[in-house]
Amino acid sequence: xxxxxxxxxDKGAQFxxxxxxxxxxxxxxxxxxxxxxxxxxNNPILNTPGSDFQSVLFYxxxxxxxxxxxxxxVVGKSGLLDLGYVxxxxxxxxxxxxxxxxxxxxxxxxxxxxxxxxxxxxxxxGTPTLRLRGDYLAIVTxxxxxxxxxxxxxxxxxxGSRGIxxxxxxxxxxxxxxxxLDPKPYYWLxxxxxxxxxxxVRRLAARRPGRAWDAIRQDDDVAQLMGINxxxxxxxxxxxxxxxxxxxxxxxxxxxxxxxxxxxxxxVSILILACVVFGGIGNLWGVIVGAVILxxxxxxxxxxxxxxxxxxxxxxxxxxxxRPDGMLPKKKRExxxxxxxxxxxxxxxxxK
Amino acid sequence: xxxxIKDLHVHYGKxxxxxxxxxxxNEGEIVTLIGANGAGKTTMLKTISGLRPVTSGxxxxxxxxxxxxxxxxxxxxxxxxxxxxxGIFPGMTVLENLEMGxxxxxxRKSEMKEDLEKVYHLFPRLLERINQAGGTLSGGEQQMxxxxxxxxxxxxxxxxxxxxxxxxxLMIANIFRxxxxxxxxxxxxLLVEQNAQQALQRxxxxxxxxxxxxxxxxxxxxxxxxxxxxxxxLGVGAH
Numbered sequence: 001x002x003x004x005x006x007x008x009x010d011k012g013a014q015f016x017x018x019x020x021x022x023x024x025x026x027x028x029x030x031x032x033x034x035x036x037x038x039x040x041x042n043n044p045i046l047n048t049p050g051s052d053f054q055s056v057l058f059y060x061x062x063x064x065x066x067x068x069x070x071x072x073x074v075v076g077k078s079g080l081l082d083l084g085y086v087x088x089x090x091x092x093x094x095x096x097x098x099x100x101x102x103x104x105x106x107x108x109x110x111x112x113x114x115x116x117x118x119x120x121x122x123x124x125x126g127t128p129t130l131r132l133r134g135d136y137l138a139i140v141t142x143x144x145x146x147x148x149x150x151x152x153x154x155x156x157x158x159x160g161s162r163g164i165x166x167x168x169x170x171x172x173x174x175x176x177x178x179x180x181l182d183p184k185p186y187y188w189l190x191x192x193x194x195x196x197x198x199x200x201v202r203r204l205a206a207r208r209p210g211r212a213w214d215a216i217r218q219d220d221d222v223a224q225l226m227g228i229n230x231x232x233x234x235x236x237x238x239x240x241x242x243x244x245x246x247x248x249x250x251x252x253x254x255x256x257x258x259x260x261x262x263x264x265x266x267x268v269s270i271l272i273l274a275c276v277v278f279g280g281i282g283n284l285w286g287v288i289v290g291a292v293i294l295x296x297x298x299x300x301x302x303x304x305x306x307x308x309x310x311x312x313x314x315x316x317x318x319x320x321x322x323r324p325d326g327m328l329p330k331k332k333r334e335x336x337x338x339x340x341x342x343x344x345x346x347x348x349x350x351x352k
Numbered sequence: 353x354x355x356x357i358k359d360l361h362v363h364y365g366k367x368x369x370x371x372x373x374x375x376x377x378n379e380g381e382i383v384t385l386i387g388a389n390g391a392g393k394t395t396m397l398k399t400i401s402g403l404r405p406v407t408s409g410x411x412x413x414x415x416x417x418x419x420x421x422x423x424x425x426x427x428x429x430x431x432x433x434x435x436x437x438x439g440i441f442p443g444m445t446v447l448e449n450l451e452m453g454x455x456x457x458x459x460r461k462s463e464m465k466e467d468l469e470k471v472y473h474l475f476p477r478l479l480e481r482i483n484q485a486g487g488t489l490s491g492g493e494q495q496m497x498x499x500x501x502x503x504x505x506x507x508x509x510x511x512x513x514x515x516x517x518x519x520x521x522l523m524i525a526n527i528f529r530x531x532x533x534x535x536x537x538x539x540x541x542l543l544v545e546q547n548a549q550q551a552l553q554r555x556x557x558x559x560x561x562x563x564x565x566x567x568x569x570x571x572x573x574x575x576x577x578x579x580x581x582x583x584x585x586l587g588v589g590a591h
Contacts (some may be wrong), residue, residue: 211452215441218441222435227424227457229424
């Protein structure tokens with residue numbers, strides 16, 4: 001029997017389920033506090049020689065985590081392979097850049113517009129394409145990602161290939177000043193939004209939308225027979241994923257101060273997808289762990305300079321061989337073989 | 353009259369799979385469609401439940417044409433299907449699978465307990481497996497779960513696609529006994545089967561489907577004794 005395989009996720013879930021409420025609250029508070037305190041933990045183990053640790057926390061680590069959570073709604077929860085996820089990130093970033101430089105709107109006013117535009121483009125892309133399945137959907141979404149980038153390169157009104165510079169920073173909030181020199185407030189801003197998104201995703205996943213996505217991922221036709229409007233559910237998954245990337249894009253643009261279209265290339269989509277797969281497709285905490293590792297490792301080993309991407313790639317290949325379902329896989333039920341020790345042969349058992 | 357199919361044509365690309373089939377299912381009946389592989393039986397059911405688009409013809413449910421209605425809305429009318437190959441959600445537990453059957457019901461909270469008990473009464477085995485993942489059930493248990501899940505939607509007409517497929521003979525007999533019981537409780541049933549022997553014994557009326565056409569329509573008991581049907585579907589020496 002192969003059921004002895006150690007599963008960190010199940011152990012964690014077990015511990016969590018058995019914990020009384022006070023312990024859960026306490027652990028959550030400690031965890032969140034550590035997250036907020038991370039910029040001050042400049043210790044030799046987590047340190048990133050060659051780049052500023054506090055900047056690394058914001059980008060790539062924090063940004064990848066947020067995007068991976070968003071993409072996990074699409075890929076992990078509803079099983080739609082999206083290779084053009086960067087497009088929504090780009091739309092968020094460009095909204096911030098264009099409105100920030102051409103109008104007097106500030107960050108907080110632009111944020112909902114950017115998210116709205118990302119969601120709208122999610123609807124526009126999702127409605128016609130989500131009748132496709134599997135590989136076909138992946139190719140169409142990949143095309144969409146490239147279209148957004150190429151349109152940005154060729155539209156001089158939004159700076160063409162030179163992009164947009166001089167994007168304003170957010171106004172001060174809670175005594176924190178957002179400046180190019182200090183990445184900490186941006187990290188806290190990003191962390192706050194990430195926590196909000198985690199809360200939202202967890203609530204959705206436990207309720208009817210989550211059930212519908214589960215059903216669609218496992219069997220699209222049968223989901224329809226259950227009375228689920230599968231088209232609408234899929235578009236919703238797409239739109240929510242787009243909204244998360246939109247938030248990320250707006251925050252990113254306000255920190256980086258200038259954006260160029262080539263930042264939003266296919267590599268980003270693939271890397272975010274890698275975070276999701278590496279961490280454990282469909283499992284929120286796995287995805288977060290995956291994103292942290294994939295974002296942090298290349299920065300941690302930056303002292304290797306040239307060969308670092310090679311080392312990183314090799315580490316990925318080895319890891320995926322050792323743990324093909326990711327670091328923290330989702331509860332393994334879908335592919336389970338029947339446990340014949342406990343299941344009687346069909347027909348032999350008597351039905352009362 | 354509950355379900356009436358009038359001159360139905362269905363295509364897979366350019367290939368015509370259903371070539372003008374008319375079927376009537378009256379309230380309270382068990383009607384069976386029998387036929388060999390590729391006769392179009394499953395296509396018929398998929399078209400009735402809305403998973404395949406209709407080329408031409410009508411599907412009347414309680415007198416209303418539903419042939420253009422999307423699948424998920426047909427469930428609301430009281431049309432529920434246990435699909436071919438059972439279609440269990442493998443990653444959900446037995447209970448979660450049954451709950452999915454009620455997904456679209458407005459009164460799902462108040463109905464849940466009562467209907468779960470009904471299903472457990474018909475299939476006590478499901479109660480024993482309640483927290484087991486659907487994918488780990490045996491074939492017979494999965495079929496029970498598929499039928500039970502369809503019943504959770506409180507269907508007026510239950511569509512069953514080859515409930516005997518891949519099951520041991522004893523389990524087949526059990527499943528068919530329960531199908532009759534469900535019918536006695538007031539659910540109209542349209543049953544698609546390759547196992548003509550069992551289907552004809554249980555059904556009131558039957559249609560014989562051959563390459564997309566109905567070649568025979570009669571009382572089930574008559575077909576059971578029909579020499580042509582016996583030779584083609586019941587096999588020589590069938591009892």
